[in-house]
Amino acid sequence: MGKNKKNGFFTNLWNDIKPHIGILGALIVLCIILTIITDAFMTPRNLFNVLRQISVNVFLACGMTMVIILGGIDLSVGSTIAVSGCLCAGFITKVGIPAIPAIVLAVLLGGLIGLVNGLIVSRTTIPPFIVTLATMNIGRGIARVYTANKTITISDPIFSFVGTGYVFGIPIHVIFIIIIVAVTGLILSRTQFGRHIYAVGGNRQAAIYSGINASKVTLFVFLLSGLFAGMAGILTASRTFTGQYSLGEGAEMDAITAVVLGGTSMSGGVGTLTGTVIGCVIVGVLNNGMNLMGVDSSWQYIVQGVVVLLAVFIDFFKKKGLKF
Amino acid sequence: MSVLLQMEDVCKEFPGVKALEDVQLELVEGEVHALLGENGAGKSTLIKVLGGIYIKDKGQIFIHGEEAEIRTVEDARKYGISIIHQELMMVPHMSVAENIFLGQEKTGKMGSVNLRRQEKDAQRILDDFGLNVLADTLLGALTIAQQQMVEIVRAVSFGARIIVMDEPTSSLSNKEVDILFDTVRKLKEQKIGIIYISHRMSELDEIADRVTILRDGKYIATVNVKDTTREKLVSLMVGRELSSYYTKTDTATDEVILEVKDLSDGKMVKNVSFDLRKGEILGFAGLVGAGRTETLQNIFGLTRRTAGTVKLYGEEVNFKSPREAMKAGIGLVSEDRKKLGLFLEQSVRFNMTIEILDQFIKNLHYSRAKERKLTQEYIDKMETKVATMEQIISGLSGGNQQKVIIGRWLLATDKILILDEPTRGVDVLAKAEIYEIMDHLAAQGLSIIMISSELPELINMSDRVVVMSHGISTGILDRTELNQEKIMMLATKELEL
DSSP: OOTTHHHHHHHHHHHHHGGGHHHHHHHHHHHHHHHHHOSSTTSHHHHHHHHHHHHHHHHHHHHHHHHHHTTOOOTTHHHHHHHHHHHHHHIIIIIOOOHHHHHHHHHHHHHHHHHHHHHHHHHSOOOHHHHHHHHHHHHHHHHHHHHTTSOEEOOOHHHHHHHHOEETTEEHHHHHHHHHHHHHHHHHHHSHHHHHHHHHHHOHHHHHHTTOOHHHHHHHHHHHHHHHHHHHHHHHHHHHTEEOTTTTTTHHHHHHHHHHHTTOOTTSSOOOHHHHHHHHHHHHHHHHHHHHTTOOHHHHHHHHHHHHHHHHHHHHHHHHHHOO | OOEEEEEEEEEEEETTEEEEEEEEEEEETTOEEEEEOOTTSSHHHHHHHHTTSSOOSEEEEEETTEEOOOOSHHHHHHTTEEEEOSSOOSOTTSBHHHHHTTTSOOBOTTSOBOHHHHHHHHHHHHHHTTOOOOTTSBGGGSOHHHHHHHHHHHHHHTTOSEEEEESTTTTOOHHHHHHHHHHHHHHHHTTOEEEEEOSOHHHHHHHOSEEEEEETTEEEEEEEGGGOOHHHHHHHHHSSOOSOSOOOOOOOOSOEEEEEEEEEOSSSOOBEEEEEETTOEEEEEOOTTSSHHHHHHHHTTSSOOOEEEEEETTEEOOOSSHHHHHHTTEEEEOSOHHHHTOOTTSBHHHHHHTTOGGGTEETTEEOHHHHHHHHHHHHHHTTOOOSOTTSBGGGSOHHHHHHHHHHHHHHHOSSEEEEESTTTTOOHHHHHHHHHHHHHHHHTTOEEEEEOSOHHHHHHHOSEEEEEETTEEEEEEEGGGOOHHHHHHHHTHHHHO
16 A cells, blocks of 8 residues: 555546546636736735635535535525524524534534435435425525524624634635535545445436435435535625625525536536536636626626536537547 | 348448448348347447438448438438337327327318327328227337337338338337237338347347348348358357357255245235245246246345245345345346446446445545455456446446446345346347356356246256246246246246136
């Protein structure tokens, strides 16, 4: 083991990156262009800024990657951000629960939404699209009811530290990104559960025939997605010092965009976290670059849509070329 | 008789593969021309060139003596070419009549579809073919065989003069095959030419006039079925004489390891009893729908039991999931590889090791080396032909895919292996290899249950054969008393009572 460890590590890294060489190239070109035409892009401050902007999306996209590899989709994560963010704010400001238990409770609430999704999807044949569309609306509604359509402000130092603090001079969101990516990466590549996600997504029936408990796998994947979204909710609320029912609106689409850009197949069974992370960075850099260039936000939507289409087209033609 | 179709010097190259090299094929009116070759021999490529799915690189196609330029599926249809695919291309939620006229709907004055007229016309065509099908039933309510007939009828109603059938009997029971063959004979009478692809040699004697053999993308020979033998055809296909097709040594012991009594699942399985001995190959014979697959799926924990007992090594068991059966040492290779066996977009390695992840993934540690070692061991053991173990499994031939799945189960189980139609859609050479592997495994003490619809396979490979009919085990035959007549008598027992 010790002898080829180094060799093995680089081979593994190369194997991880190789399939994404195209999109990684695009990202590098994008960065070079932005460095040339704007002064502000290639500065440490701005790069940390990009990381901060994508941190919420990384949380959602990590969960979404697992869900999509499983052959599902989770539209409820944006609303889960609102539920967890608003309720956490309420727990602290209105109820007076200390920050840490309030945060834990709010994350668990996100998990509860995931659990509900998972239970329905795994026990019935109702498509995940429909189930999570429903819980998306329910979640948004809960946030509205709980906040009575008003903004709850929070002024708890621990709570704001979670979103804006520094640890040893490193912004805390960078640490969070590393942790969540590492955890998801470990799940997907180093656990039996991870392998089972690919198997169930690739061929659910065959997975069952191979002795895999497909319902259990499905349940846990949605549960994780909910928990991750719950954490994302805390991040979002903490960064704005408020709980608003509109938190995370449309966030599920950003997550799906990143996953698709990363080359994960919407039909399930195929996909990598490496791709998703690159996808998140591309979305982040693109938005950041357009902001720096002063592009109107309406145009940003159009550009983002075009980029996704472009990415899936390239993927489509690549597949068509290889398969005869 | 005039020549309908002539394909000459057809070449088709894909990146890295010469799929067709100077292939020729001639079809005359009213002829059934079989296309024979192992998987990868180029049969389906040739058919796809004819059907306008692929565009040939070189060569010529003549239809009624005139050169035809076929570049799209519409072109092919215009020339009267119709392909009946293995997976049927019809709409299950529409009626038979609507399916027949799909794309050429009979319209009334206002451009609306005249359903009544369609139904009447469709019924007339169906009756002409002697098919016992009502035009207004939903297509999805018909059996696969009936749906296939509808598709043939549809092709004829489109004016097809050349009909290609790609393994039409692969999912049919013997009786349904008879109906199909009747239809084929009617097509012959109408001077329609038929190109017939099948792995089942026994069918060729019955239905084909001539056979063209392809091997490795090359044209080998065209022979009259009357003037040849099965052995000759096989040797043309594989390019060498097969010394022995079936390998069976006497490996059964007297030790009973599985005892099934009066088993029933409340649906397809009504009353099944048998026992399985160590090192034995136990065949399961019966018509399609006799409940063989369902019986073994029940034992494997896929369905619930309503009555009866199953004893493994004398102890009663009732598995609630495949996982439990697997842990007890029982494996099941399903008949539907694509649907129930393969992870098509994953590598050979992934497919091979999915059931034994605990051997190399533990406590967040994944030993890639160990997984590769296990995979390689079983690739070798099963004589699987793969470029590398990271190759995506959908690129392998049916025979090699089957070997990977058998290998998967051998890694996970050690007592009983249930093989449901183990050689379906597998080419001749791989078949012989699978038989050899089965024999070898039995010799090592594994007990094998083999469900099969191919009587020669059952007779030559089994130590004993359990025959089922209508969910009931109607008899168990010893190797010494095995023959086609006895099996068929037991398999149709309930029908004649």
